[in-house]
Amino acid sequence: MKRSVLAFLAVCCFAASAARAADKPRARDLGVPFDGTPGPGNAITDVRGVTVGHSTIIRGSGKLEVGKGPVRTGVTAVVPRGKATDNDPVFAGWFALNGAGEMTGTTWVEESGFLEGPVMITNTHSVGTVHDATIAWRIKQGEADATGYWWSNPVVAETWDGELNDINGFHVKEANVFEALSTASGGRVAEGSVGGGTGMVCNGFKGGIGTSSRKLSEEAGGYTVGALVQCNYGRKMDLRIAGVPVGREIAGSGTRDDDAGSIIIVVATDAPLLPTQLKRLARRASLGLARDGSIAGNGSGDIFIAFSTANPGAARPTGTVTLTDLPNDRMNPLFSATVQSVEEAIVNAMVAAETMKGADDLVVRALPHDELRRVLKKYNRLVE
Amino acid sequence: MKRSVLAFLAVCCFAASAARAADKPRARDLGVPFDGTPGPGNAITDVRGVTVGHSTIIRGSGKLEVGKGPVRTGVTAVVPRGKATDNDPVFAGWFALNGAGEMTGTTWVEESGFLEGPVMITNTHSVGTVHDATIAWRIKQGEADATGYWWSNPVVAETWDGELNDINGFHVKEANVFEALSTASGGRVAEGSVGGGTGMVCNGFKGGIGTSSRKLSEEAGGYTVGALVQCNYGRKMDLRIAGVPVGREIAGSGTRDDDAGSIIIVVATDAPLLPTQLKRLARRASLGLARDGSIAGNGSGDIFIAFSTANPGAARPTGTVTLTDLPNDRMNPLFSATVQSVEEAIVNAMVAAETMKGADDLVVRALPHDELRRVLKKYNRLVE
Amino acid sequence: MKRSVLAFLAVCCFAASAARAADKPRARDLGVPFDGTPGPGNAITDVRGVTVGHSTIIRGSGKLEVGKGPVRTGVTAVVPRGKATDNDPVFAGWFALNGAGEMTGTTWVEESGFLEGPVMITNTHSVGTVHDATIAWRIKQGEADATGYWWSNPVVAETWDGELNDINGFHVKEANVFEALSTASGGRVAEGSVGGGTGMVCNGFKGGIGTSSRKLSEEAGGYTVGALVQCNYGRKMDLRIAGVPVGREIAGSGTRDDDAGSIIIVVATDAPLLPTQLKRLARRASLGLARDGSIAGNGSGDIFIAFSTANPGAARPTGTVTLTDLPNDRMNPLFSATVQSVEEAIVNAMVAAETMKGADDLVVRALPHDELRRVLKKYNRLVE
């Protein structure tokens, strides 16, 4: 793909997403109650330095023909330190609540304590393309490290969009990966049916990308925690929002109601945490997910990664490094923030996603905002 | 301790517990809504063969003097196959949501896939005594295995009762362990401030032992899942019951409101599951706990073990064995049952526990039943 | 790629490999002493049903130009049940002695206890291509499963051949993956600079693919254990063969002598083992590796997977399954067999690999057979 085409793609798609995002209410705009205080954008990008980019691929309609479409898929990139990421890994930890999915690169995250490069999220059968293209992108950025033994095991995660998307057609291409990476920015994050989340289904309604954040009090250190999810998990009957059994009170979507989905959760913070402590954050993502009703079904790839943007330069190869660390005893506010951000990010994804018609004209209905408000009100939980 | 004294202790304490248990309403008697269908006793003992025994030690009052009391502690034994347990290990798996606690023996559970012997639960500083006494009990039961190399690494778990109990006085003795083991029985399980749960505090109210179960439909295999918890975790502000923010709506207990507690969860099933699958069940206990509001605080030892009573004889040392296994694809009903049983067992513990005065005359208030009902009603969640 | 071309490739390359393999002495032919009794082929394919295929890509010479070559790389496929693999997963377990590498799909192996499909091994920067192509291959084989939710997270492992190979040129293509899979067969396994091992360096000499097996006595069950390695790890100074410090006694290769390599080890057995038990085998691969002198260097991706071909049909989605299991107490002969097979497979790889000239005319010298014999003799370890 030529650079000019890539640039065009990047501009037009990003502009469209941003416009879409700006118009739409988010969960708390609808009156859903959440605990804690969000950051200014209520997004993972509230963690300074973190950028997010999407490439959304929507093409064709009607009967599914493998290799032709319809296509409802994409790629999302979460880049820990923005452009500085390539040469400055972040401390990270990961956790699989239910490992029916893929997040490549985690063996090295576990061993080294570092996430080197972005977290990429796509559909199940495009992991390979995104893997290669993420390496290719890194190579394009310039020189490898001084050892001459440069190698890359990128982190690529996935959920399965094979209901709405021609997943076996392998429609994600290198250009899409480059688009997600090159357009990654701070500020507002497009939610719903965008990027890797384009074709996702969640709790019986349309799912996709969602994000949220929490800002800790100054006594707690003033740190920020942000979560970004690509949600494709769950059964309508299990859906709880703000503790209310919403799934049982709203008529269904006509689509699957089993657990054949997954959820990828990325947690970012600027709190100075060590790898072992970031694994603790990753594990807490489970609890936010549980608040929305998940049972972590057999086929659900519920895989989480947490990183800290603190301690730049921690991976440098010579001499010793000086690190800052927040002791375990002060982590509770970060745990609460993680649980709350994840809980809200999922609902944000569902609130943002719009009804989509995909392969074989399957229609997956969006979570109806008015019905959500009606049910919350019935249970005296609507914030008015 | 002479046998006759032991017998006396066993009879009187068990009778008292049973009487207490029989009189008291449980969570669903108060109108708390829960999902799923419980077994006949709504207890872990609904899993055929599982027995539970308690030894409760309540002695002294007033100012704490280390070694003298007041004593508010005990031991609980969960015995997978009842008396057949000694020579017939069960398949098991374990998981630490937050490892700020102890469950001995898990290294062998992880390696072998078997739980050999009971799960013992006590206070933090009595783990050693219970460990020794559990080995001593096993030795009393008769011959070791044929290898001549008999050894035992018992599973002993703990939560911290140092607010109400003279925990540094080491008041649990071998006789208490023998009492819990020798009185273990099927049927009704005493809940609340009994056994290992005697001095526990949970979500700002009195905690302790709770249990619950689920019976699957015949299409799902007709299996039973039961949970037993020793709950000592959480902050009042986080407490949710049936999705309702109960903790914020009910005035506090006057005791600590941080996370310096823990929860031990034992999950039993008769579904024929392999060790890897039982670890999956153990991990789901996190989700039931999260429904009740936990953030898995830094100091909370949230450690879970799951076992299956199916496949008797699986550990026999010669020849190959024939096993029955339920495929992963059929586990979702077991996952739901685990989440639901754990969610309910915790509330059962809090509902059963009565207000207790302990060391230094500290009073930990029971969760007030009428206020709980009032709050559930306010949020339209009371089952009337 | 057209089928006819593929067929041609398959035939010519396989023929060449087989010829090469047949001519060459293996480690024990040179008089290296090993413990235990190998199977008839002293190869992983001694485990009935297991097939192995390679695609070897050797092209160009001289100065490295990214995207042009020289190319010294390939793909190796280890297929647990041969053609029956697609619809009949095997029980498996994995272990990372040092996770500085990638083996995709392990999160699902860990969760489910199953390996679904082949183990693919290639170079670090071709993991993505091989990942996609392995899914594409599976799609070509026919219908997905009955759920309609078919998805695949293939197991693709790697080591780094960036010294001899234009690794950033992404020269492995879908056709190579199809070649490795379509030509996979039982019987003799080509060793040395073939398949994924083509461009590898090991302990300062030329590395690559090696294999070995052990047949247990009838009293021990008569089972077979086989190992296949793609070896690229280690420093010459650490190399021990049969306990002899060979690396210090033989002049070096002129190439790197650090740990910037890795080793992937695949262990297969027909012993009826559960996933937890197969993880135990995988962990023992460490001990065989250690016998050859490894310190599991920081940059070495030492990642192992073990599977059992017993219990066909264990993953079927409905009803319960009946399994056969060998108790833990009978596993010691399998442990010895694993350690011994791995120890020998590595030496076989080094003995089979021939001196190679690659990128920038770098020459990596083969382990000289006569010098190896000389050193073994010096330490009274040569079998004559």
Next chain:
Amino acid sequence: MKRSVLAFLAVCCFAASAARAADKPRARDLGVPFDGTPGPGNAITDVRGVTVGHSTIIRGSGKLEVGKGPVRTGVTAVVPRGKATDNDPVFAGWFALNGAGEMTGTTWVEESGFLEGPVMITNTHSVGTVHDATIAWRIKQGEADATGYWWSNPVVAETWDGELNDINGFHVKEANVFEALSTASGGRVAEGSVGGGTGMVCNGFKGGIGTSSRKLSEEAGGYTVGALVQCNYGRKMDLRIAGVPVGREIAGSGTRDDDAGSIIIVVATDAPLLPTQLKRLARRASLGLARDGSIAGNGSGDIFIAFSTANPGAARPTGTVTLTDLPNDRMNPLFSATVQSVEEAIVNAMVAAETMKGADDLVVRALPHDELRRVLKKYNRLVE
């Protein structure tokens, strides 16, 4: 126990041990070749601050009568920062190569990244007593932390001495634990049949406690790594020393020759490592063990812990802390040092241990020094 008696015990036993230790040759004194450069004492106490204490219990002879003896057992304490340990935890990581054993407290090590207190090693059935007594010892040392929620989950590991010792008699008492802790000192470490290692058997000969260390070059940072083992594992037929198959060349001991033992390995360093990095060290202990021939048999509890004395004050509960860290890329010399120290510590244990007669007059023969030298010479490996 009165303080005066304790003092007496401490003095007399320690003096005896020290005398014994001073007289005896160690492995390298016999001409066994090892790689790397040891620290001044070739002991774990070369890591500044680390202290070691033993309590050895040898009593009675003849026929075994449970509760009466003969007694051949004890306790060993490894104290990371000596007396400063109580209030200044060290970063730590652990690993179970084969989890057929117990090391309590590891769940908290894993979660927190800290080892709080000593590592205690005893016999399998005395874990409970040592657990309780280690808490009691800590209580005696003074005030708990400022939170008022002081609790302790001590690290207590074990191996099985039930051949030579009346293990079911529970002969280790609180006084022995206090002796090991109160006499812990730097400098020379008694080896062989002392402390927790008193009744151990290793590779068919008498085992017990052994230690070794390595000092890194200044270019590598000048750090020290030390290992201490309580070795009770292995079969004579598998024993390799310096790569030589010693076990097959020396006539046996008349005792068991299976794997019903275990090995506990403690690795200490002053290199500034994070918990994830210390887990990496712990995992390398496997490789040192493998060099001595282990297959990590089914019943062998091969459990390892590594800690760093760097970064004092890292666990303090308020504010953030500043840490020093050695990057992963500089860890290879530490990995080599760990492998080498463990390899040598085991041989030191076997060389130091003397022939012992225990329960039922069973005699376990010491590894004969002259025969060891003869065999090393045969294989041209004797350092003369």
